[in-house]
Amino acid sequence: xxxxxxxxxxxxxxxxxxxxxxxxxxxxxxxxxxxxxxxxxxxxxxxxxxxxxxxxxxxxxxxxxxxxxxxxxxxxxxxxxxxxxxxxxxxxxxxxxxxxxxxxxxxxxxxxxxxxxxxxxxxxxxxxxxxxxxxxxxxxxxxxxxxxxxxxxxxxxxxxxxxxxxxxxxxxxxxxxxxxxxxxxxxxxxxxxxxxxxxxxxxxxxxxxxxxxxxxxxxxxxxxxxxxxxxxxxxxxxxxxxxxxxxxxxxxxxxxxxxxxxxxxxxxxxxxxxxxxxxxxxxxxxxxxxxxxxxxxxxxxxxxxxxxxxxxx
Numbered sequence: 001x002x003x004x005x006x007x008x009x010x011x012x013x014x015x016x017x018x019x020x021x022x023x024x025x026x027x028x029x030x031x032x033x034x035x036x037x038x039x040x041x042x043x044x045x046x047x048x049x050x051x052x053x054x055x056x057x058x059x060x061x062x063x064x065x066x067x068x069x070x071x072x073x074x075x076x077x078x079x080x081x082x083x084x085x086x087x088x089x090x091x092x093x094x095x096x097x098x099x100x101x102x103x104x105x106x107x108x109x110x111x112x113x114x115x116x117x118x119x120x121x122x123x124x125x126x127x128x129x130x131x132x133x134x135x136x137x138x139x140x141x142x143x144x145x146x147x148x149x150x151x152x153x154x155x156x157x158x159x160x161x162x163x164x165x166x167x168x169x170x171x172x173x174x175x176x177x178x179x180x181x182x183x184x185x186x187x188x189x190x191x192x193x194x195x196x197x198x199x200x201x202x203x204x205x206x207x208x209x210x211x212x213x214x215x216x217x218x219x220x221x222x223x224x225x226x227x228x229x230x231x232x233x234x235x236x237x238x239x240x241x242x243x244x245x246x247x248x249x250x251x252x253x254x255x256x257x258x259x260x261x262x263x264x265x266x267x268x269x270x271x272x273x274x275x276x277x278x279x280x281x282x283x284x285x286x287x288x289x290x291x292x293x294x295x296x297x298x299x300x301x302x303x304x305x306x307x308x309x310x311x312x313x
Contacts, residue, residue, distance in 0.1 A: 018061045025067075036096030040085040042068065047078040049238065050113040052131070052138075054092055054124035057085045070119065073231050079238075080113065084127070091149060091163050092127040098171035101134040110135035117141060117238045118182075121221035123160065129175035129185070129203070136181040141237040143221045144189045147175050147202035157195045159218075176203045184209070186242050188224070188233070190216045211247045215264075226263060227254030255283075258290070265296065274305040 015023055019032060022042045026032040030044040040057070053070045060066055068083040084100075086092055110116055116138035120128030125145025132140045148154050149163040153174070172178055179185045185208040189196045192214055200210060216223040224230040229250040236242035236250075254260045261284050268276040281297035284290045296308065 018057075018066050021066045022068075033100075035084075035100050036094050038087040038090050039092065039094060039097050041100055042083045042085065043081070044074075045080045046074070047080050048112070048114045049078070050080045050082060050110070050116045051234070051238065052082045052084075052116065052118045052128070052135075054084050054086070054120045054127040056124075057087045060085060070234075073234060077235070077238075089123065089160060089162055091123050091146070091160075091166055091168075092131070093163075093166040093168060095170075098131075101131050101172065105134050110138065115139070115238060115240075117234070119234060119237070120145065122146065122218070123163070126175050130172045130178045132182050132185075133172065133178040133180065137183050138181075139237055139240065140179060140182050140185045141234060141242075142185065142187045142203070143224070144193075144196045144218060145175060145187065145199060145203070147199045148173070153202075154199070156198060159195060176205065179203065179205060179208065182207060184237075184240065186211060186233075186237055186247075188213055188220060188247070190214055190218075190220055193217045196220070209242075209244065211242075211244060213251060223254070223260065223263075227251070227257045227260040229253055256288070258288070261290075261293070265293070269307040274300055277305075 019040070023032050025044050026042065029046070030042070033041045035041055051070055051074055053068060055068055060068065063069070068081060070081060070083065074081045084092060084097065104110065116135045118128040118132040118135070118138055118140040120126070121143035123146060125142040126147070128140055129142050129145050132138050146154070146157070148168045149157065149160060149166065150168040151164055168174065185203070185205070187200055187203050187208055188211045189200045191197050191200070191212045196218060204210070213220050213223065221230070224233065232250050233242065233247070236246055261280070265277060265280050268280060278297060278300045281293040281300070284293040285297060
């Protein structure tokens, strides 16, 4: 597909064990390339549809199978995968990374695919928004993305203090501007969570559709995953069929997802809100067979507002 051959891109030295699974896949039709000291590019060609993701190496190492999080969904749908891994909190801001995307542009790499989707959440959402400019006409699904972390643009965001020293002004720097060439951008966030809402406001462009996942705080991607909506969102974005109405239907499905409901109940208990706990339990027990919620509601009605010693009880 591109001039980046496996021989040119795969390091000659022995790879760390955590990279072996990806290297095995890359040997078939793709490559695994080191980008400086803190980044890797993994590419596997399995179809004419490409999903581009950004992921922390620490998360991949902790995952069974040590493959990118998108890999199972991509395999199910016959998608090619390009994942850029980062060691630590880099926000993918390194000359080696933007140089790599420059090379992809020079090689017309993205032209070989019928459809391209960039996906990321949080810092990875920043990277997906920033680098989508390398593939004009691509789509992007951004979950709670950062627009920038430079103090001049986002000094109000006190998270990720180390990122404030990174260079967000060079190539591919300001993510909202970098989305201009995209066919469509979807941005999912909690509008009630101040920092993410402020970043989302910076992305407001005619080609961007903002979708609200209320009460998820800064863990929107985790809530989508627990609610069983994450894969459906990615599929709809890849197909170009993600509308506010369709997102609302996906998001309503969380009301039937027991892991999500347990998490909401635990958050209410941790916040010391027994009235909210009771409301959740009543709603769940009216719709589902949920012994745990029925027991908790009975305890609350008896005046026992202390959180259960066993969170699964």
